[in-house]
Amino acid sequence: MDGESEHIDGRKARGNKRRAEIIDATLAIVTRDGAAGVTHRTVAKQAGITTSLSTYYFATLDDLLVAALSSVADTYTTRIRQIIDGPGDKLRGLAELIAESAGPGRERALAERELSTLAARRPALAPVARRWRENVAELAATLTDDPEAIAALVAASDGLCTAILIDNAPADTDYVRRILTRAIHAHRDAVVS
Amino acid sequence: MDGESEHIDGRKARGNKRRAEIIDATLAIVTRDGAAGVTHRTVAKQAGITTSLSTYYFATLDDLLVAALSSVADTYTTRIRQIIDGPGDKLRGLAELIAESAGPGRERALAERELSTLAARRPALAPVARRWRENVAELAATLTDDPEAIAALVAASDGLCTAILIDNAPADTDYVRRILTRAIHAHRDAVVS
DNA sequence: GTACAACTAGGACTATCGTTCAAATACATG
DNA sequence: CATGTATTTGAACGATAGTCCTAGTTGTAC
Structure with missing residues (x-):
């Protein structure tokens, strides 16, 4: 304190x-x-x-958990920043990152989700837990100016991770990318109805 | 066993x-x-x-947790089924349900998320934890035949809940509904790029 | 080397945990 | 009332938790 x-x-x-x-x-x-x-x-x-x-x-144990969550968050931050600063298809890079949660990255992603959930209770963890979402939002901001599209992409990314982790949903990169694209690029006509 | x-x-x-x-x-x-x-x-x-x-x-404590999670899941199942069987705008109904997570329903939604995360570790909890997603998918199936659109809506719903619970994101019903709509109704042209 | 701070080891204290058990009480059925 | 089952109690056992404390070790500056 x-x-x-x-x-x-x-x-x-x-x-x-x-x-x-x-x-x-x-x-x-x-x-x-x-x-x-x-x-x-x-x-x-x-x-x-x-x-x-x-x-x-x-x-205290809290100190340890905060440090652990920070470490995981740092890893993701680095990865996303590489995608943002990199030359390739940013959406595809994000899709690959998400799809990793089904394979070798599953345990790490699970750890991140577990610690994030913990963050809802422990104020000390909250700012760290927010970083992943902020990073995705930043990536989205390079693709669109529409704040709702950004929010949609963040939500879709998070929901896809959950689907893969909890539901064992398919984690094909192209599939993930198509759903991400759907969130960020929607025609105004479609949104109306 | x-x-x-x-x-x-x-x-x-x-x-x-x-x-x-x-x-x-x-x-x-x-x-x-x-x-x-x-x-x-x-x-x-x-x-x-x-x-x-x-x-x-x-x-055992597991029995108790399973029963508790089942109870929460039952509540949501009932609510969603009312929306599906009801006359009104289904997407709006879902949006209202999600937006509740910011207000009076926050604690209950948090409990559900906490127990769902637990489900990733305890196999006994997994089938119960899947119900929420299946219910949303069922609702989505009444609006479209496109399986990717359904997956996108489920992901968006889940991600929006997370945003509200962890991020204290705005939970205006219309706002939530617009993002949900974006997921389920995307123009093919938009999806391509 | 000496001195001082950083580091490590091992143990202990107190608290709480899941679970079990024997004994008591309530309730229905005869 | 008598009898058997469902429910409830209070206490206990062994295990493990967070945290603290004391003593020993290492490394470094002088």
């Missing part, structure tokens, strides 16, 4: 490596057992360290 | 009232503290009963 919370985050150089290890272990746990499985003990065992060492770097 | 699991579910008439009370208490807990806050003890205290009575009706 107060300024004292930094005295743990800002250790020295060597400690940051440990921090990263602990965060990775946390994500492995979220991946395998869900956010509910994250405890100082399980994380420590996963990381091959003692329990107290985990509390040394993350005084 | 075996047939023995029914010997608790199918008590007598009086017991079903208790069951309903316990489920309501569970939803109240999920609403207030999230799914992680659901324990036999917290539920029992919320319901004003003893802990062992909660285990009497729901032998």
